[in-house]
Amino acid sequence: MASDFYDAFNQKLAQEVPVQTGIFGADMQVELVNDGPVTIILDTKNR
Secondary structure, three states: OHHHHHHHHHHHHHOOOOOOOOOOOOOOOOOOOOOOOOOOOOOOOOO
């Protein structure tokens, strides 16, 4: 269910902006450049 929501969200978002995706639920190394007034970080110990 969450994977389906993730896919639908990315498809909708991709209609407006370029989207890159990985494997849902996988651990990934990402690089971030903050260039704006707001950065939102979502983190949880629950998986």
